[in-house]
Amino acid sequence: DTGVSQDPRHKITKRGQNVTFRCDPISEHNRLYWYRQTLGQGPEFLTYFQNEAQLEKSRLLSDRFSAERPKGSFSTLEIQRTEQGDSAMYLCASSRGLQPQHFGDGTRLSIL
Amino acid sequence: GEDVEQSLFLSVREGDSSVINCTYTDSSSTYLYWYKQEPGAGLQLLTYIFSNMDMKQDQRLTVLLNKKDKHLSLRIADTQTGDSAIYFCAEIMDTGRRALTFGSGTRLQVQP
Numbered sequence: 001d002t003g004v005s006q007d008p009r010h011k012i013t014k015r016g017q018n019v020t021f022r023c024d025p026i027s028e029h030n031r032l033y034w035y036r037q038t039l040g041q042g043p044e045f046l047t048y049f050q051n052e053a054q055l056e057k058s059r060l061l062s063d064r065f066s067a068e069r070p071k072g073s074f075s076t077l078e079i080q081r082t083e084q085g086d087s088a089m090y091l092c093a094s095s096r097g098l099q100p101q102h103f104g105d106g107t108r109l110s111i112l
Numbered sequence: 113g114e115d116v117e118q119s120l121f122l123s124v125r126e127g128d129s130s131v132i133n134c135t136y137t138d139s140s141s142t143y144l145y146w147y148k149q150e151p152g153a154g155l156q157l158l159t160y161i162f163s164n165m166d167m168k169q170d171q172r173l174t175v176l177l178n179k180k181d182k183h184l185s186l187r188i189a190d191t192q193t194g195d196s197a198i199y200f201c202a203e204i205m206d207t208g209r210r211a212l213t214f215g216s217g218t219r220l221q222v223q224p
Contacts, residue, residue: 041217042214043200043212045211045212048210055210095210
C-alpha cells in the first residue's frame, strides 16, 4: 500500500495560465475525491468519482475547473485561466467504498 | 446545514493529556473523523467513530461522542512533541453524500 500520490507538490504559475494536477489513489480504491484547502481553513470538498464516474461536484467547482478519471484509476484536475483566488493546497483522497478517506500530501498552487 | 466548529489553539506540556473539542450541527452525521496535519503535508487519518458509538479507544487516543450535544472530543494521553500539529474534526452525513465536511482545525502546541 503506497498511499495516495499527488504530482506536482508545488506549482507556481502566472495568472491566466492553465494548470493540471495529477492524483494516483491507493490501488483498488474505487472512490477518489478532490478538496481545496486555503490557509488557516479545513479542506473544502470539490468533487468525487466512483470508478470513472464523476458523481458529485461542489458549487466551488467553477466552469474553469474540470476533473477527470478516465480509466477509474488516476485522476487529473485542471484549472483554466487561473486567478489569484485559486491559490491554495489541492488535496486528493481515496477510499474503498464507504471506508475512511486517505489523503495525499497535496499540490500547493501559487498564482503570481 | 453543515457546520463543524473547533477551537483554534491548544497548548500543553509534554507528558500531559490533550483534549481537542469539536461541535457539529447536523444530527444526520453517521461517521465522525479526526485527522492530523503537519506543516506542508496532507491529512493523516487518526481515528473515526460511528454515530451509534459513545467512545472509541486506540492506544493513546480516546474519542468521545455526545450525540445529544453534538459534541466530539479527541483525548491524547501522554502528549509528545511529535503530536504538535493541526487536528481536524470531520463528518460525513447520512444523506448519501460522501464528501467530508471539516472544521477549521485546532493547532496543538506541545511544550517540552
